[in-house]
Amino acid sequence: xxxxxxxxxxxxxxxxxxxxxxxxxxxxxxxxxxxxxxxxxxxxxxxxxxxxxxxxxxxxxxxxxxxxxxxxxxxxxxxxxxxxxxxxxxxxxxxxxxxxxxxxxxxxxxxxxxxxxxxxxxxxxxxxxxxx
Amino acid sequence: xxxxxxxxxxxxxxxxxxxxxxxxxxxxxxxxxxxxxxxxxxxxxxxxxxxxxxxxxxxxxxxxxxxxxxxxxxxxxxxxxxxxxxxxxxxxxxx
Numbered sequence: 001x002x003x004x005x006x007x008x009x010x011x012x013x014x015x016x017x018x019x020x021x022x023x024x025x026x027x028x029x030x031x032x033x034x035x036x037x038x039x040x041x042x043x044x045x046x047x048x049x050x051x052x053x054x055x056x057x058x059x060x061x062x063x064x065x066x067x068x069x070x071x072x073x074x075x076x077x078x079x080x081x082x083x084x085x086x087x088x089x090x091x092x093x094x095x096x097x098x099x100x101x102x103x104x105x106x107x108x109x110x111x112x113x114x115x116x117x118x119x120x121x122x123x124x125x126x127x128x129x130x131x132x
Numbered sequence: 133x134x135x136x137x138x139x140x141x142x143x144x145x146x147x148x149x150x151x152x153x154x155x156x157x158x159x160x161x162x163x164x165x166x167x168x169x170x171x172x173x174x175x176x177x178x179x180x181x182x183x184x185x186x187x188x189x190x191x192x193x194x195x196x197x198x199x200x201x202x203x204x205x206x207x208x209x210x211x212x213x214x215x216x217x218x219x220x221x222x223x224x225x226x227x
Contacts, residue, residue: 001220004216019216020209020218026201027202029223029224033224036224048195050195051196055191058193081219085214
């Protein structure tokens with residue numbers, strides 16, 4: 001998340017209108033996290049909650065591996081990032097294993113593919129291709 | 133995937149299987165195949181699941197903004213806009 005805060009302006013210059021970060025937590029928790037990160041009320045980056053997991057299920061992103069569940073308590077959402085253009089999903093990256101298949105269901109050890117720098121590069125490539 | 137296959141066809145295991153009777157050999161290779169599938173299938177299926185989303189519309193499901201929550205329909209919110217949507221396993225995590 002801090003990476004997306006740092007890159008928010010860079011994403012904006014690519015033509016991205018908004019970055020939404022969500023977790024299977026309630027809106028109060030997400031507000032508190034936004035406060036602590038200094039992004040409360042930010043025009044580019046908004047934190048939201050999916051307390052029932054409905055969005056997570058609809059996207060097929062449920063994280064219910066016993067490892068993370070043992071710590072987090074209930075099904076959460078996988079570590080993923082998407083690029084959505086006019087309501088259509090254009091790019092999906094999920095961090096749920098290491099590059100050589102290492103077990104990492106929550107993407108804690110190998111989050112790189114879904115972090116802001118990697119997504120920025122991917123989206124930049126895609127938008128470059130679209131417009132040329 | 134390459135790493136897994138290489139691992140199970142390493143020189144030492146090939147040497148071991150050469151001297152085994154045929155039935156045992158086929159059992160060993162079945163075992164190797166099963167192990168490889170067990171390791172690879174979840175990875176492939178999740179990759180397929182993720183790539184199957186590309187080109188589809190985001191679901192018209194609500195995210196909660198603030199508390200008490202304002203319901204934000206994901207399909208409405210992203211209509212006519214370029215949006216990055218990030219899902220994370222938990223709030224207040226460092227990455």
